[in-house]
Amino acid sequence: MFQVHFFDGKTSKQQTAQLDMDGDELRLTGAFGERRGRLCDLDISEALDSAPRFIRFPDGGMCEIASHDLAEFAAWLARHGRQHGWVAQLQMRWRNAFAALLVCVASVFAAYLWILPAAAEYLAPHIPPAALQALSDQVLEALDGRLLAPSQLPAQRREAIAREFSALLATQSGLPAYRLHFRAAKGIGPNAFALPSGEIVVFDSLVGLAGDTSEVLAVLAHELGHLHYRHGVRHLIQSSVVSFALGMYLGDISSLAAGFSTLLLESRYSRAFEHDADAYAVSLLRHAGRDPVGLASMLAKLQASQGGDSGRSLLASHPDTPSRIDFIEASRR
Structure with a gap:
């Protein structure tokens, strides 16, 4: 009793x-x-x-x-x-508890390294185009109202770049649809980016930095690689999951820590995406009979324009520039 x-x-x-x-x-x-x-x-x-x-x-x-x-x-x-x-x-046994902890940690790393990217890659093609278009329109509208302004490049220059890029792609099939936009941007640095719906935005400063049109076309081929692999929407899915998971773990009071942690974790995905886009551009340019050296020289100029530091440029989450240039140079041989 x-x-x-x-x-x-x-x-x-x-x-x-x-x-x-x-x-x-x-x-x-x-x-x-x-x-x-x-x-x-x-x-x-x-x-x-x-x-x-x-x-x-x-x-x-x-x-x-x-x-x-x-x-x-x-x-x-x-x-x-x-x-x-x-x-x-x-x-009741410490060994079992420790083994369970190791399994949990390994599961989290496996989810981050393989499962989440694979899930994002699977889901990306199934998102309705109308939803991607609406999202991209909102992003571009927000940027136009705050950071970007109408292009100051002569119309003939913009038309020439668009015409040459279209001619470069004319002999190839299976390419993603795209729409080319030019914008002026102050305080951001020379750059270009692609939105999930197919919008490719090129800054006037990037065109001005390029020695000739071939370097601009190489950057456009790189951005087309992002569209081909659906990097934009995959990154959105992955970053949303990472942000949610870290927010749940760290809590609202640690929003700064959660944001910084998300940035660090997502940088790995960004580096992988940039490597894929570089490889796509190299393949595209070589298939069109063009030398991909333009992409390597443009990367070097982008880095130099930032004083050797990516600063506010999108290069901040990219692989280090020398390794990208080495990859492109090696692909020419």
Whole structure:
């Protein structure tokens, strides 16, 4: 027989009671009267080190087994056919707990490194084009209202670039649809980017930085690679999942830490995407009979324009420029 603390589930009053077995039923007696229940019908909490254990009755009543009676209570339950569950048996050993921790950590890394990118790659083609167009329109409209302005390049220059890029692609098939836009941008640095719907935006400063049109075309081929692999929407899916997971773990009070952590984790995806886009551009240019050296020289100029540092440029999340240039140079051989 055990002396336990009983709570009737209706008030917070603690009552002293006696716990024992009567046949195949557990019996609880005290000033409140008597309660009975078959062991198989009662909810008995698992053993957890020295934490008290609880027995919950179907009517909401509950009794608490004091810490000093835990070992005897466990043996008593075992004699009456109620053994520890397999989870409780596993968590009683530090080796098992440590192994479970390693499995959890490995699962998180596997999800980050392989499962999430694979899921994003699978989901990206299934997102309706209308949704991508609406999203891209909103992004471009927001940028036009804050960071970007109408292009100051002569119309003839813009038309010539668009015409030459179209001619470069004319002999190739299976290319993603695109629409070319030119914008002026102050304080951002020379750059270009592609939106999920197929909009390719080129800054005037990038055209001005290029030595000739071939370098601009190489950058456009790179951006077309992003569209081909659907990097924009894949990045959106991946970054949303990472942000949500880190937000859930770190909480709202750590929004700055969550944002910084997301940036660090997402930079890996960005570097992988840039490598894919570089390879796509090299293949596209060579297939069109063009030398991909224009992409390498443009990357070198972009880095030099930032004083050797990516600063606010999108290069901040790209692979380091020398390794990209080495890759392009090697592909020419």
